[in-house]
Amino acid sequence: REITELASRADRDVVLAKLAEPVTNITPAKLAAAPAQGAAVTVAGFGRTKTEWVPGKIHTSAFTLTSAGATSYALTSKAATTDTVCKGDSGGPVLNSKGEVTALASRSWQGGCLGTSPTETRTNAVAARVDDLGAWIEQTRVLSPGWKTETLIQAGSSVHQGIRLSDGYWTGFTDVQAKAGNIGGIRSAAAKGIDGDTHVLAISNSGVLFHTVRKADGTWGTFGDVGTAAGVLGNLTQVSTASIGMEVHVVAVADRKVFITTRKADGNWTKFADLSSLAGPIGSVTAAATASTGSQLQITAIAGGKAYHTGNNGQWSGWGNIAGVAGTTGPITSVSMDGAGNDAHIVIATDNGTRQYHSVRYANGNWAPYGDLKSVLGTVTAKSVAAAAVDGELQLAVTTADNKALHTIGHTDLTWSPVTPINLQGTTGSVGAVSITGTN
Numbered sequence: 001r002e003i004t005e006l007a008s009r010a011d012r013d014v015v016l017a018k019l020a021e022p023v024t025n026i027t028p029a030k031l032a033a034a035p036a037q038g039a040a041v042t043v044a045g046f047g048r049t050k051t052e053w054v055p056g057k058i059h060t061s062a063f064t065l066t067s068a069g070a071t072s073y074a075l076t077s078k079a080a081t082t083d084t085v086c087k088g089d090s091g092g093p094v095l096n097s098k099g100e101v102t103a104l105a106s107r108s109w110q111g112g113c114l115g116t117s118p119t120e121t122r123t124n125a126v127a128a129r130v131d132d133l134g135a136w137i138e139q140t141r142v143l144s145p146g147w148k149t150e151t152l153i154q155a156g157s158s159v160h161q162g163i164r165l166s167d168g169y170w171t172g173f174t175d176v177q178a179k180a181g182n183i184g185g186i187r188s189a190a191a192k193g194i195d196g197d198t199h200v201l202a203i204s205n206s207g208v209l210f211h212t213v214r215k216a217d218g219t220w221g222t223f224g225d226v227g228t229a230a231g232v233l234g235n236l237t238q239v240s241t242a243s244i245g246m247e248v249h250v251v252a253v254a255d256r257k258v259f260i261t262t263r264k265a266d267g268n269w270t271k272f273a274d275l276s277s278l279a280g281p282i283g284s285v286t287a288a289a290t291a292s293t294g295s296q297l298q299i300t301a302i303a304g305g306k307a308y309h310t311g312n313n314g315q316w317s318g319w320g321n322i323a324g325v326a327g328t329t330g331p332i333t334s335v336s337m338d339g340a341g342n343d344a345h346i347v348i349a350t351d352n353g354t355r356q357y358h359s360v361r362y363a364n365g366n367w368a369p370y371g372d373l374k375s376v377l378g379t380v381t382a383k384s385v386a387a388a389a390v391d392g393e394l395q396l397a398v399t400t401a402d403n404k405a406l407h408t409i410g411h412t413d414l415t416w417s418p419v420t421p422i423n424l425q426g427t428t429g430s431v432g433a434v435s436i437t438g439t440n
Contacts, residue, residue: 007140012071013090013106013128016140022167029093032100034131039065041075042095043105043125047088048114054088061085063094063125070129073103077123084123086113094127103127138171143218147391150191150198150214151422151436152176153405156429157185159202161214162422164407166391173426176200179220180212188432192241192248193439199248199263201226201239209236209252211263216439226250229269230261238433242290242297242339249290249297251275256284258301275299278316282308287332289346293339293363300346305331307348309361322346325367326359334382336435340389345410347373347396349382356382356398358410376408376416383432390438397422399431 005018035041044060061083063075073094077083085092085108094103109122142148142163149164153173160173177183185205192199196216202223203209210223227233233254240251246265251258258275276282283303290299298311300322308319323329330351337346342363348370349356356377357370373396381401388395394410405422424431 030100031134032096032102032131035065035096035102041065043085045089045092047086050112073127075125075127084112085125086110102131103129147440149390149395149436150439152189152191153434154432155427159186159189160427170423181223183210183223188238190239190241190435191437192243193437194243196439198439201241201250203236203239207236231272238287240288240290242292244292251288251290251299253285253288258285258288279310280318282319287335289335289337291337291339291344293342293344298344300335300337302332302335307332327370334385336385336387338388345387345394347385347387349385353382377419384434386434386436388436388438397434397436399434403431
């Protein structure tokens with residue numbers, strides 16, 4: 001495999017290399033926990049031996065870990081006449097008894113190696129520690145350029161942020177309030193990626209709408225009260241967001257109505273507008289979702305268990321009942337949508353979350369019939385659904401009544417990837433709403 005990126009450690013003899021393509025036919029070794037002094041370890045390598053310059057096959061040597069420093073381990077050969085580390089072995093793994101990697105071979109006296117002075121008899125070696133580099137490896141991968149799926153999951157009294165990398169790896173989750181400031185708990189949130197950054201809208205437990213940005217470099221801004229700039233909403237229950245260019249469009253459900261505001265590229269906010277005065281009334285609204293398709297903003301709102309759609313292409317169209325064009329379903333409890341090119345993908349959960357469906361509003365205004373997602377997700381009861389276009393494909397996340405989170409990908413050939421569980425490490429409490437967005 002070609003190497004496309006390197007990240008080196010300044011404090012030890014370790015470089016992390018990014019491969020141009022994934023390796024799928026080898027099970028990666030895990031990073032070990034720090035071994036105890038006196039532990040038996042094995043060094044593997046392809047370097048020269050006592051008799052061969054380029055043996056062309058892997059060989060191993062047995063060592064004992066005799067002392068540990070902050071960044072390295074001292075290794076003592078178990079059999080000085082046969083076990084040694086030679087030129088070409090540097091970078092090879094130092095493995096514990098479970099086959100886990102605890103260090104990388106760095107340097108040695110090379111006693112007994114072909115080409116070494118016959119008077120050199122020392123065979124001890126030094127290895128660069130990697131057992132303590134898990135967080136650095138993950139952070140380096142997260143900050144590397146490329147598509148990622150930023151994920152927000154409400155759990156307990158807060159919202160937690162994690163990332164799915166393009167190779168399917170999930171990071172752990174971190175409490176957003178620990179990064180952006182304590183706002184007294186978070187009961188719902190939404191995210192949208194713009195130019196590598198992730199804009200996060202969060203509703204506090206006291207019903208106040210806040211905004212922050214997770215920058216592409218992993219740093220967070222401080223939560224700011226949206227109401228002070230856009231106007232205070234009463235009885236705020238849900239928020240959704242989309243982007244057009246560098247602008248963030250925010251749709252909020254408050255007082256059983258849909259309101260919309262825009263965060264301009266310069267950071268200023270427009271005042272919240274009541275969408276019923278622009279697209280007409282639809283009754284008591286319980287949920288809403290928004291997506292951008294090209295330069296058009298589209299919104300789906302749930303009222304009376306039914307889904308209604310409107311769009312803005314210079315002005316807002318009247319609400320249309322989606323059941324009349326995509327098919328009839330049971331009462332809708334959750335909705336999400338996102339734009340992929342000029343098409344808008346819509347995912348809903350119905351019948352108290354026991355059924356899930358997917359539809360597409362095409363650029364020409366036509367709708368695909370609702371497709372039942374049972375063959376994709378299995379039999380689940382969804383608390384919340386989230387859809388996002390990531391690198392040209394539709395990603396779907398679902399939180400369930402049994403406190404799980406699931407993920408799948410809808411491909412352009414109309415097939416779906418097998419559902420995989422999201423590792424919720426770092427979250428606490430029962431899971432609630434989920435939101436995902438793509439960043440690059």
